[in-house]
Amino acid sequence: MFSPEEELIAVLTRSGVDFTCSLPCEKIKVLLEMLPDSFFHLPLTREEEGVGICAGAALSGRRPAIFVQSSGIGNMINALLSLTGFYELPLAIFVSQRGIYKERIEAQLPMGQRLPGILRGSGIPFSTVQSSDDFKTIEKKLREVFKNNRTHAFLLSPAIWEGSAAKAPKREAIVRKTGRRPSAVVESGLKTPLPKYTRFEILKAIAARLGSKIVVCNLGVPSKELYALKHQPSNFYMLGSMGMATPIALGISLTTDKEVVVIDGDGSLLMNPGTLATLAYAAPSNLTVVAIDNSSYGSTGNQPTLTGSCVDLEAVARGFGVHNTLKTASKKDLVSALREKTDGPRFIHVIAVSGNTDQPNIPVGHLEIKKQVQAFIKGPGSI
Numbered sequence: 001m002f003s004p005e006e007e008l009i010a011v012l013t014r015s016g017v018d019f020t021c022s023l024p025c026e027k028i029k030v031l032l033e034m035l036p037d038s039f040f041h042l043p044l045t046r047e048e049e050g051v052g053i054c055a056g057a058a059l060s061g062r063r064p065a066i067f068v069q070s071s072g073i074g075n076m077i078n079a080l081l082s083l084t085g086f087y088e089l090p091l092a093i094f095v096s097q098r099g100i101y102k103e104r105i106e107a108q109l110p111m112g113q114r115l116p117g118i119l120r121g122s123g124i125p126f127s128t129v130q131s132s133d134d135f136k137t138i139e140k141k142l143r144e145v146f147k148n149n150r151t152h153a154f155l156l157s158p159a160i161w162e163g164s165a166a167k168a169p170k171r172e173a174i175v176r177k178t179g180r181r182p183s184a185v186v187e188s189g190l191k192t193p194l195p196k197y198t199r200f201e202i203l204k205a206i207a208a209r210l211g212s213k214i215v216v217c218n219l220g221v222p223s224k225e226l227y228a229l230k231h232q233p234s235n236f237y238m239l240g241s242m243g244m245a246t247p248i249a250l251g252i253s254l255t256t257d258k259e260v261v262v263i264d265g266d267g268s269l270l271m272n273p274g275t276l277a278t279l280a281y282a283a284p285s286n287l288t289v290v291a292i293d294n295s296s297y298g299s300t301g302n303q304p305t306l307t308g309s310c311v312d313l314e315a316v317a318r319g320f321g322v323h324n325t326l327k328t329a330s331k332k333d334l335v336s337a338l339r340e341k342t343d344g345p346r347f348i349h350v351i352a353v354s355g356n357t358d359q360p361n362i363p364v365g366h367l368e369i370k371k372q373v374q375a376f377i378k379g380p381g382s383i
């Protein structure tokens, strides 16, 4: 059976890797699901923290490996240079390199294609891995990484996994553990309802309510689903830059009188939660965050996020100083909240079922999306 995933895991095992962490890319989703069966594995909220966690593990003598998408390297460079490299700690970085092979997401091209130049400019050694035939070189390099305390990035082409017969091990479906909440959340008295609807069903319920508002929509499937349901020129569809939905919406809301709604996701909010503090401080009254919390990185294959086990996003928002909040799993409550006049900033935490609909790419180009949103912002009623 052709299983490059199993072959790579065998290489890592032989090299003594004993600590792994990851932030998902759709192209390596099967490999990521297999990792916890062979190694200690920690799911991350942001690639940068993974560099710190691996540095800590290396201080304890572990042999860490981190698995990320090429875009994630953009979140890691400072820590890679001023921590891992500076202290001469070992780290093997496995990068799912996008933008180089049968890429269907245009926003993956800038980081994916420039990655070798970025690594070269940063002085981070790397090898490109085109197929499982190249795994022998990985083993050789890994010996050097752990013997000489080096950082090395392995740029994994999506071509490696083509034709693989590997299957992800069966795992428990994502079930929101309502009983297991951190004490701070329990004390706050915020109750978590059980999820009833998927992101698509929630978007379908609110699409008509978004008319005449500026809508910033989270990257990946959420934007495709919103486009398929109801396109309007005032929709800013994010095509990349995970974690930036709420910051973009905050920037718009501070510079226009018009109403702004951001449709964000739990994975993306957890990547950049500090933005909720900035939002509370800046306090734009025309901003509503609709945080569709499906406890998963939906767009990359529904890998669980920490909102299904220990994080309550509404409590996070409140802790940062956003006081106008609501938690609901009901389409009706959400629609009526959106109907109310904004006394914002508001944070609506929508508890959702994990899952995606199959949607084509958005046919509007990125510069056209920008132009349409800019024209709407400048239009009647702007400041």
Ligand SMILES: Cc1ncc(C[n+]2csc(CCOP(=O)(O)OP(=O)(O)O)c2C)c(N)n1
Pocket: 023, 024, 025, 026, 069, 071, 072, 075, 199, 218, 219, 220, 221, 222, 240, 241, 242, 264, 265, 266, 267, 268, 269, 292, 294, 296, 297, 298, 299, 300, 305
């Ligand atoms: C820096 C970075 N890391 C990883 C990715 C891959 N990625 C794209 S969408 C996504 C999941 C987003 O999850 P969430 O915000 O919860 O939205 P959902 O798809 O679940 O609605 C990930 C991990 C990326 N685009 N950028």
